[in-house]
Amino acid sequence: MSQLLRVQNFNVSSDGFGAGEGQSLERPFGHADPGTMFAWAGATAxxxxxxxxxxxxxxxxxxxxxxxxxxxxxxxxxNKFSPQRGPWENHEWQGWWGDEPPFHTPVFVMTHHERPSFTLSDTTFHFVGGDPAEVLAQARKAAGGKDVRLGGGATVIRQFLDADLVDTLHVAVSPDVVLGSGSRLWESPEELLDRFHCDVVPSPSGVVHHLFWRK
Amino acid sequence: MSQLLRVQNFNVSSDGFGAGEGQSLERPFGHADPGTMFAWAGATAxxxxxxxxxxxxxxxxxxxxxxxxxxxxxxxxxNKFSPQRGPWENHEWQGWWGDEPPFHTPVFVMTHHERPSFTLSDTTFHFVGGDPAEVLAQARKAAGGKDVRLGGGATVIRQFLDADLVDTLHVAVSPDVVLGSGSRLWESPEELLDRFHCDVVPSPSGVVHHLFWRK
Incomplete structure (x- = not known):
């Protein structure tokens, strides 16, 4: 079995945005409210x-x-690691993920700006340039035969979709959340149906899971 | 987190039977056709x-x-291990599960008739008497802190439900399969709603997943 590239638990608004505008240290999702977007996940055991x-x-x-x-x-x-843009001003702040990041694997942060790797608990962050195919090759090598998760945000997922490198996607659509602007994954999930099968699964919690896999 | 007792991927007909009548070496599910019952699972990657x-x-x-x-x-x-009833006539035949059983853990086969444990690949079968609580205590000890799967059949699941030992159940109902008789899990899934929450999730494949967890 080959190593898949998988999008897992990526949330978007009903109008297709993964995050709002105006990302800052205090508001990682900009004007979007992550508490509302991720309520379905936060309610699980x-x-x-x-x-x-x-x-x-x-x-x-x-x-x-x-x-x-x-x-x-x-x-x-x-932007999933930090709100900073341009060259790293300092290396003291180690991203949004705390002392126990929830990844427990190597993480490859795509950036044009070099920075030394570091480890927090059992997660090591590497900072890598290159195009999506090059970054994926590095991640696959580090994954020890396992699959690679494409964590987002929406812009990064679009880059990997445009390069036809994504094997499966789980996108949770929050029907009651409208953002109007921000980081857009799609205008409509139907854009992916030329290349992917899709199970659309409404959850009793209200969120609608979209599960895509390659045709 | 405590060790849960979980029913996983248990299939029943639309009228609530996990297997038909007349189990034999050639027909582990009696008059039921496992190819039809498990078609949804067999189609997955x-x-x-x-x-x-x-x-x-x-x-x-x-x-x-x-x-x-x-x-x-x-x-x-x-009966999930063998169609034999009563004392074991011989120990040569080692059950339905082949040289590479799909369990990869210790398996506790409930029986009133003693038989030595044996190992096939990374699965060890133990043959144990006692009531459900006693068997569960043994399985929990062997599980090394992990959860225990309650594999069925329907009669065994009923015994553990009656003893209030089951924490979660995933039951896949095949709406087009009617068996009329056999090993019954329920008359209706509503029988469990006094003690369990339930997500009823129709799959695009046609099967209807019922996901129960304790209230």
């Missing part, structure tokens, strides 16, 4: 940031607990 | 018996690939 023992174990929980399944590396855009 | 590289990666695939997720042991009824 498998949500990694859960602090109490409860949580649902229905459909949404399957999607959340699959996040790590057979994944050996993650690729993310720079 | 993660189906363990798949011989070609294709297969769907939509909703059904999530359910199939979750089969092993965080599972450290399985409990099954004797």
């Amino acid at each position: 498998s949500w990694p940031n859960r602090t109490d023992p409860g949580g649902s174990r229905g459909l949404d929980d399957y999607l959340v607990r699959d996040f790590h399944h057979d994944i050996g590396a993650e690729i993310m855009g720079r | 993660s189906w363990p018996n798949r011989t070609d590289p294709g297969g769907s990666r939509g909703l059904d695939d999530y359910l199939v690939r979750d089969f092993h997720h965080d599972i450290g042991a399985e409990i099954m009824g004797r």
Whole structure:
């Protein structure tokens, strides 16, 4: 079995945005409210940031607990790591992910600006240039035979889709969230149907899971 | 987190039977046709018996690939191991599961008749008496901190439900299959709603997934 490139648990608004405008240190999702966007995931038993023992174990929980399944590396855009633009001003701030990042694998952060790798708990962040195919080759090598997760944001997913490198996508659409502007994944999920099969699965929680795999 | 007891990928007909009548060596499911019952699972990329590289990666695939997720042991009824009844006539035949059983963990076969444990590949079969709580205690101990899968058949699942030992159930209902008689799980899934939440999730493949978790 080849190593797949998989988008897992990527959330978009009903109008196709993965994040709003105006990203800052305080607002990683810009004018979007991540609490609303990710409410479906936060309600599950498998949500990694859960602090109490409860949580649902229905459909949404399957999607959340699959996040790590057979994944050996993650690729993310720079804006999923930090709101900084341009050359790194300093290396002291180590991204949004805290002392125990939820990845537990090597992570490849795509950037035009060099920065030394560092490790937090069992996650090592590497900062890499190059086009999507080159970055994917590095991530596959680091993944030890496992699949690679494409973590987003939307701009990065679009780059890998345009290069036809994505094998599967799970995109959770929040029907009640309208953003109007920001980082756009699609105008409509139908844009992907020329190349992908798609199961559209409405969850009892309200979110609509879109599960794509290559034709 | 405590060790859950989980029913995973258990199939029933539209009238609630997990297997038909007249189990034999040649017909493990009696008059039921497992090819029809399990068609949804066999079509997925993660189906363990798949011989070609294709297969769907939509909703059904999530359910199939979750089969092993965080599972450290399985409990099954004797009829899931063998069609023999009464004392074991010989120990040469080692069950239906072949040289590479799909469990990859200790398996506890419930029986009133003693038989020595044996190992096939990375699966060890133990033959145990006792009531459901006693068998579950043994399986939990063997599971190394992970969850325990309750593999069925329907009679065994009913015993554990009656003892209130089951934490989650995934039951796939095949709407086009009517068996009329056999090993019954339920008259209706509504029987479990006093004790369990339930997500009812129709799959694009036609099967209807029922995902239960304790209230």
